[in-house]
Amino acid sequence: MSELLARVLKDAFRRYYRSHSVPAPPNIDEREFGVGDYGRKIVRRHMSFATEREFQRYLREEAPLYISYSVGYFERPEATPMEAKGLKGADLIFEFDADELGLFSPKDIWICNHCGAKGFVSDLKGVRPGICPRCKDPAKVIMFPDPEREERLKQEVDTLIKDFLMSDFGISSREISVNFSGNRGYHIHVRSEALRQLDKETRVELTEYITGQSLDARYFFDVTSVPMRGPKPSDPGWPGRIARSVIKAIRSSKDVSDLVMLGVDPRMARRIMRERQTILDGILRGVWPFLSREKDVFASITALVRALSPFMGKEIDAGTSADIHRLIRVPGSLHGSTGLAAMPVSNLKSFDPYRDAVVLPERPYLHLHVDMAPEFEFAGQTYGPYVDKNIELPLHVSVFLISKGVARWSLATRD
Amino acid sequence: MRDAYRYFPFLPDARVRAQQLGVNPASADETILSAVAARLQRILSGNYDMPLLSEKSELLFFALARAMLSALDTPLYYDRFGKFYARRAERAPSEYRMYLFSATGLGDPRAGVPLATYMSFRHVYPETKLYHLPVSKGVVFVPNHVLPALAGAVAYSLAVKGLPIPLDRIPESIRKWAKQAVPKVSLPRGSGQSGRWGFIESILKLSGIPDGRKRIVLYWIMPYLITVKGLDVDTAVSIAKEWAERQGAKILESWLRSDAENVKRKGLHPWSPQKVRAVSPDVFRMLQEMGVFQ
Numbered sequence: 001m002s003e004l005l006a007r008v009l010k011d012a013f014r015r016y017y018r019s020h021s022v023p024a025p026p027n028i029d030e031r032e033f034g035v036g037d038y039g040r041k042i043v044r045r046h047m048s049f050a051t052e053r054e055f056q057r058y059l060r061e062e063a064p065l066y067i068s069y070s071v072g073y074f075e076r077p078e079a080t081p082m083e084a085k086g087l088k089g090a091d092l093i094f095e096f097d098a099d100e101l102g103l104f105s106p107k108d109i110w111i112c113n114h115c116g117a118k119g120f121v122s123d124l125k126g127v128r129p130g131i132c133p134r135c136k137d138p139a140k141v142i143m144f145p146d147p148e149r150e151e152r153l154k155q156e157v158d159t160l161i162k163d164f165l166m167s168d169f170g171i172s173s174r175e176i177s178v179n180f181s182g183n184r185g186y187h188i189h190v191r192s193e194a195l196r197q198l199d200k201e202t203r204v205e206l207t208e209y210i211t212g213q214s215l216d217a218r219y220f221f222d223v224t225s226v227p228m229r230g231p232k233p234s235d236p237g238w239p240g241r242i243a244r245s246v247i248k249a250i251r252s253s254k255d256v257s258d259l260v261m262l263g264v265d266p267r268m269a270r271r272i273m274r275e276r277q278t279i280l281d282g283i284l285r286g287v288w289p290f291l292s293r294e295k296d297v298f299a300s301i302t303a304l305v306r307a308l309s310p311f312m313g314k315e316i317d318a319g320t321s322a323d324i325h326r327l328i329r330v331p332g333s334l335h336g337s338t339g340l341a342a343m344p345v346s347n348l349k350s351f352d353p354y355r356d357a358v359v360l361p362e363r364p365y366l367h368l369h370v371d372m373a374p375e376f377e378f379a380g381q382t383y384g385p386y387v388d389k390n391i392e393l394p395l396h397v398s399v400f401l402i403s404k405g406v407a408r409w410s411l412a413t414r415d
Numbered sequence: 416m417r418d419a420y421r422y423f424p425f426l427p428d429a430r431v432r433a434q435q436l437g438v439n440p441a442s443a444d445e446t447i448l449s450a451v452a453a454r455l456q457r458i459l460s461g462n463y464d465m466p467l468l469s470e471k472s473e474l475l476f477f478a479l480a481r482a483m484l485s486a487l488d489t490p491l492y493y494d495r496f497g498k499f500y501a502r503r504a505e506r507a508p509s510e511y512r513m514y515l516f517s518a519t520g521l522g523d524p525r526a527g528v529p530l531a532t533y534m535s536f537r538h539v540y541p542e543t544k545l546y547h548l549p550v551s552k553g554v555v556f557v558p559n560h561v562l563p564a565l566a567g568a569v570a571y572s573l574a575v576k577g578l579p580i581p582l583d584r585i586p587e588s589i590r591k592w593a594k595q596a597v598p599k600v601s602l603p604r605g606s607g608q609s610g611r612w613g614f615i616e617s618i619l620k621l622s623g624i625p626d627g628r629k630r631i632v633l634y635w636i637m638p639y640l641i642t643v644k645g646l647d648v649d650t651a652v653s654i655a656k657e658w659a660e661r662q663g664a665k666i667l668e669s670w671l672r673s674d675a676e677n678v679k680r681k682g683l684h685p686w687s688p689q690k691v692r693a694v695s696p697d698v699f700r701m702l703q704e705m706g707v708f709q
Contacts, residue, residue: 076674079674081630083694169530170530170551194529195530197531197535198534201538202535209546215546215547220547237550238546
């Protein structure tokens with residue numbers, strides 16, 4: 001991002017902060033803050049504000065391109081080094097980024113880090129996004145608005161909240177807030193008095209619970225019983241989730257190959273399809289007579305659950321959840337990489353980040369050279385597709401394209 | 416299960432039971448105090464396999480031992496005292512263990528323990544992963560093999576809860592016996608120190624501390640001067656400034672004042688040496704080398 005663009009952006013940010021009051025994070029006098037500028041998300045940290053007023057005055061006067069606050073609560077948030085701050089507790093944060101969850105879209109663009117080749121993901125025939133089809137080196141994937149991906153991302157957030165945080169962990173909806181990150185995903189903030197004191201290791205374990213990392217299905221079966229007893233769909237936690245996953249897989253499979261595709265051993269898959277109804281009735285009662293005591297059987301079950309569970313074996317950013325010194329975007333502030341607002345989401349179902357979080361103005365218009373962009377919706381308008389095109393676009397979408405690295409600004413502007 | 420107090424004299428209503436049995440720590444004579452000090456000394460030396468006494472004796476010992484521990488006010492001794500009761504709870508017959516759970520509000524852990532409670536004791540059974548346990552609505556259903564360790568963790572936390580007891584609530588007759596409970600291989604407290612914050616007085620007398628001076632002000636000096644000694648901001652700042660100059664450190668008065676006001680506003684207390692050892696081992700080690708901690 002050029003300094004000139006940063007100046008234009010800064011003016012727009014300042015106008016935003018002067019006309020909007022960004023609410024201070026709870027317990028503001030115990031939080032550490034960090035701010036960023038010109039492509040560096042944190043250039044200064046160990047800042048603190050005693051009151052919301054002081055915080056809002058800072059935003060109005062300085063209009064930082066990025067402002068983040070600590071998930072931790074400290075005796076002295078401004079003290080250095082970190083250990084001098086006196087940690088009192090920390091919120092629990094879950095970070096959902098579309099790229100980390102592997103939610104790629106045909107609209108995305110890949111650019112090879114090595115040979116510079118680029119193209120649309122839709123043209124990658126059988127090659128995983130993230131690998132250059134020409135030289136096989138790692139490629140950067142640039143994500144564009146795609147309603148289908150947005151829906152899937154929101155579904156995953158919803159599953160985390162309902163199936164894990166509320167249903168398993170018993171966290172009330174009042175203690176959970178969902179925030180659009182301002183870029184590629186969502187942050188789920190859990191502000192629970194009971195969980196605030198959890199240490200790093202315990203937070204890692206909660207994340208592992210959600211992802212089911214290293215889960216071994218054998219644990220839930222009584223291998224000494226005849227017929228073998230195991231989990232029922234109504235059981236709490238992972239045992240019930242396993243039973244429900246297996247039932248779902250059996251019900252939705254049309255033939256043996258569907259089960260094999262989900263990781264089930266072919267011999268077992270044949271037996272399941274042959275005795276389908278009896279097996280389903282048995283699982284509902286916690287009886288699994290079709291299972292032998294071989295280790296491979298449980299590996300099959302684990303593979304099947306892995307294939308059907310939303311987060312099992314996937315990358316929820318455990319680092320974010322475990323890092324009690326982490327700084328995270330202030331809800332309501334602007335994201336300097338996209339110009340979108342990192343905003344609290346009250347109705348996840350109807351939320352559209354590329355409509356609701358667009359808060360920068362249309363003006364000034366900027367003359368851009370766009371290397372490559374698909375057709376996409378932004379602020380209620382359709383843009384693209386563009387390939388090596390010179391075009392004049394509103395400020396909000398210009399900032400978005402430039403920050404994605406697919407457009408350059410030529411100096412002429414129109415008010 | 417009345418005799419559960421033999422195993423667990425820290426149960427929430429132990430005081431009521433002690434009164435019923437006529438246990439009165441304040442009237443303990445020299446013979447009893449001497450026996451208590453000797454038994455406590457063995458515990459503080461790491462001998463956790465003491466024979467069970469009668470219910471009355473265990474209740475009396477617990478009350479007097481806590482008073483003596485408070486007079487000694489040494490975190491490592493609290494830890495050993497807690498471990499003694501943890502071990503006893505782990506090895507108690509299962510019906511006693513279940514009584515411990517129900518008497519402390521955990522009910523039958525097999526029927527569920529609040530997630531936060533379970534996780535706060537998590538370090539004692541690291542091999543049992545949460546995802547292998549049934550978890551529902553914020554409640555963890557604890558398997559049988561985890562129950563002894565959970566009982567131990569609960570016992571530990573209750574045995575050391577509320578320590579140290581304020582010295583003004585401990586009769587002089589008990590305090591003077593506390594020294595007899597110190598293990599033969601004693602824990603060094605630094606030369607010439609007394610009381611919980613004696614080591615901060617030692618730090619205030621030092622000069623030429625080469626490093627970590629700001630952190631020492633943050634961790635100890637300012638909270639000690641303002642919260643413990645009740646000095647006003649101006650006095651505390653001038654003492655801290657003079658101290659910093661003696662160390663050859665250039666610490667801005669505005670920085671000291673800002674910290675002093677923060678300490679006063681939030682009522683911050685000095686950190687324990689253990690906390691500093693955990694978060695700033697370099698500072699702890701340096702002071703250790705200078706004789707503050709040995």
